[in-house]
Ligand SMILES: Nc1ncnc2c1ncn2[C@@H]1O[C@H](COP(=O)(O)OP(=O)(O)OP(=O)(O)O)[C@@H](O)[C@H]1O
């Protein structure tokens with residue numbers, strides 16, 4: 342069940358430092374939304390505030406609204422743990438649990454939450470998730486081996502399998518392919534195209550071609566200068582952003598004429 | 601560009617080291633070092649023949665002479681830079697050798713004097729009704745195991761939870777205060793811990809109380825800060841990414857700690873606990889005032905005096921009775937057993953960290 346997310350007037354702080362200012366954006370369900378922009382402009386910060394991962398850092402806080410299918414995620418009485426169950430996340434660096442096997446990593450979302458599930462159901466779920474992440478054929482013979490024995494690209498796909506195994510509504514990906522070779526990158530891009538049938542996907546990337554290839558909508562973040570807050574400069578359909586952007590800054594960034 | 605404080609300047613200032621084409625330098629043959637020291641030892645032995653000198657002095661003289669010989673040789677043939685290098689090497693090795701002297705001589709002495717009584721009787725008999733020859737330390741070994749086990753039961757949960765609080769939850773002043781108090785606890789003299797436990801139990805049970813549990817409390821006071829410190833270091837090493845990975849799956853914080861952080865740190869935690877046990881198992885003073893000594897085997901830490909290995913060794917040595925040799929032999933054997941236990945614990949700690957470390961290899 343993909344869900345739509347409406348963000349309005351979002352300000353994101355690290356202590357007293359305003360890192361991202363005044364973001365208003367709508368993220369469509371069953372689509373891939375790409376976020377691009379120079380380093381340090383607040384893409385990761387914004388992404389992490391969607392599933393309330395931002396606030397796990399000491400002093401970090403958020404003002405404004407993030408509404409998912411009518412429910413304000415920052416409303417009073419909303420448990421961040423519940424939010425994170427509905428909005429999964431894949432990190433820039435693959436981070437499988439080193440003490441667990443490949444199987445246990447995929448099952449981690451359920452196991453760690455003490456969900457009661459029969460062995461055969463769990464087997465099925467693990468296989469489905471690994472197939473979903475395009476990893477099944479590579480690991481089906483060594484599900485019991487430690488996850489740290491996989492290559493970087495396989496680990497990243499394992500993390501994707503782990504994230505989709507809990508069946509979230511939204512999947513956030515922070516530069517999921519930045520440490521991967523072109524083949525693994527392609528595998529993950531294909532995967533996103535498949536996954537968007539079921540999930541709402543938001544991806545941060547530094548790779549313009551990737552954004553152009555996989556996304557329907559693209560948001561461009563920029564920063565006026567060091568110490569200034571990052572802002573969402575432009576949010577438009579990907580084709581428009583890459584052919585005929587509204588903003589001069591977007592065009593400069595995309596064509597590489599960036600200060 | 602090395603400007604480290606470790607650098608040793610050659611006394612005559614450095615010769616400009618040749619950049620550019622590789623300079624052909626003359627080197628001493630490989631056996632030069634061995635030869636210098638062999639010569640020094642021969643000279644020392646000859647001197648020892650002439651005048652009666654203590655063996656330690658002779659050894660010192662031989663090392664000093666060998667160093668001087670090698671340095672001068674090297675300086676004449678290889679130049680000041682290599683000579684300085686050789687001198688430093690000699691100094692470092694000598695310092696290491698000097699540091700090993702007490703350890704090696706202690707072990708040799710304890711083994712030499714403790715080995716004769718390291719027999720079946722020692723491990724199966726207590727001192728009940730033993731006068732003179734024979735007897736063993738079964739009761740003391742059991743007492744040490746019971747009291748150390750209790751200590752571990754008290755100190756590990758408290759220490760672990762404190763460490764978890766400090767690493768995972770603590771912020772601001774409370775965290776700083778606890779860290780400071782743990783530091784202070786680390787420095788508590790062991791006799792003070794013993795007196796504290798004694799006073800605590802005397803408060804409830806009257807003066808003169810001697811209980812195994814009181815000894816365990818005293819040892820726990822000594823053990824807790826060690827456990828906190830080591831657990832804190834290990835927990836800090838768990839990458840934050842793993843915590844975030846669990847949070848992002850909708851796992852609550854406490855469950856993340858229990859199911860992800862602690863298992864990841866397990867090897868380090870177990871190693872730390874094992875070393876902490878090794879640290880307190882040989883404590884004598886606090887047990888002397890809280891547990892006392894007994895001749896019979898007593899498994900019940902809540903009822904009366906118990907014997908423990910260190911206190912046993914102490915009493916066998918200081919109050920051997922007549923004739924004294926047998927008790928003194930037992931004291932040495934008790935010391936040997938204690939050393940063996942501590943070594944065993946250290947080996948165990950290494951095995952634990954080897955086998956239970958998260959597998960990273962392919
Ligand atoms: N933990 C933190 N504490 C304080 N400031 C932070 C923290 N993390 C990020 N920032 C600041 O917030 C701003 C945005 O950082 P963010 O990581 O969101 O950038 P980004 O767009 O993801 O960059 P990149 O493309 O390099 O990943 C930066 O100015 C950064 O210095």
Ligand SMILES: [Mg+2]
Pocket residue numbers: 384385386515
């Ligand atoms: Mg980032």
